Amino acid sequence: MSAKSTVAKQRDIQCQVARADAKSKSKPSGAMQAGARNYPEPPFPKVHQDKPGSEPDLPLTPMYDAPFYKGSEKLKDKVALITGGDSGIGRSVAILFAREGADVAIVHLDEDRDAADTKAAIEKEGRDCLVIKGDVKDPNFCREAVAKTAEQFSRLDILVNNAAFQVHTADIQEMTDEHFDETVKTNLYGYFYMAKAAIPHLSNGSAIINTGSVTGLEGSKELLDYSMTKGGIHAFTKALSSQLVPKGIRVNAVAPGPVWTPLNPSDKQAEDVAKFGSKTPMKRAAQPEEIAPAYVFLASPQMSSYITGEILPIVGGY
Template structure:
């Protein structure tokens, strides 16, 4: 005997089957929901030597966010950004300047990229100090903070962003030298910079660390890098609790794939071509899509009640 409920369920089933038949067979393209169109795979087949050069990429990362209008959110603040010469760091420097901050950027050896960032910051009407060195060196980190204080008289915002990443397919091939370079750049560098900066920071200051989706989900080909990014997330939460009495907020941004020199100087060209295609949005982010989160976390007008948080920007995972 057929029940009314059974009839209803079969009716619903047939409705769904008819709807499924109408679905487009061709997969949709990448999601484009921003102020302008962003590149989607296939991307250029390119591979660079470390540490990578933004100036030499055949497809320039989009960092200048022309539709982003500043409103003095960081007026007369001073920010120090490691890895500020390119990629996310460059876009953060530009948007901080647009919001009224003077900026010091640290870089390893990418002189042309650093000068391009300086020019972009100065175009926003603010000052930019460029410092070259290695964040693995505690003495350099102290020196960089001291130079920033000498140049600008204060330090309000620290962005720890410099990173080293090279994939390894098997743990047996991950050498001690490779492992040390990743951990010392990505973890020691963040620790040294924070330790040097905090004595100069006052109530209302902010530290923003660059984490990663790999620190949330792991990546089988980035074992060491994933370890460091998970460590950065934990460091963020632990340090935030320690600095609450000082009025210094500590947060992290955890990006997914972003088109910067970091990945073309890691992946092989054939893999770079499809970079970001496996995200739900089916494309990598551009730096200008990530940088506003740093403004949000740096601004005491916007995020004064936020500390110890990890903000994922991962394209829909």
């Protein structure tokens, strides 16, 4: 009787689970919304842009201004230099830095309209903005950008290395030497040149924040070169952090997952852009304003004085 009773109990449990499974499958499971406001969910507009991409021309504007984020002088009277600061994550970081009391210099490649919009947004926060146009692959430009920032504001406290180049390639045999060279020099050389130029101007309590990527943690089969550089950025962050401990300069990295910025519509084909971010556990891409507070955290000596050499993943769940 005991054996028959156990079998009956197990079959009853099996039926209960089957009914629950059927019920849960009948309800569509949408993207996770846990922020101050709801964010767009796939499908996104089917759009493709020419490099380097333009934020105003996207049919779905990235959400970068974080209207519910209230500043509290975490970066009062600091000076920050942000590469790739004209759009996407860089724009949102620049605005939140300004909201926290910092003056900001932004470096951009060719997006004059994006840069002007970011400058206006920073000035709306009551802080000054210096716009610098140029290519971070050029070590002379990097030295000039740092020098201009230090001259304009009489100091430099925070460097955010954020500029990047990304174009997918499905087959390694199809990747040209020119393509590989552009990715490596933008994403690695640019970070190295900017850090080398900035460090003499930084002092105890200063911070360097590098933008890594989930691809540097997990790899991406269609972004071999990009994944390689982002993994290199993570290693560079850890190595440089150890070197700069005696100077009191902290070095950390943020490793975002998919984020809705001009970078991806200027990389992927329109059909792929429509599904962007849908494979994350949260089932959507992040918006720039969801990533930017992490940079405030790592830049602020009040919030992260005991943190250096860390890679902070913000990837929408594992």
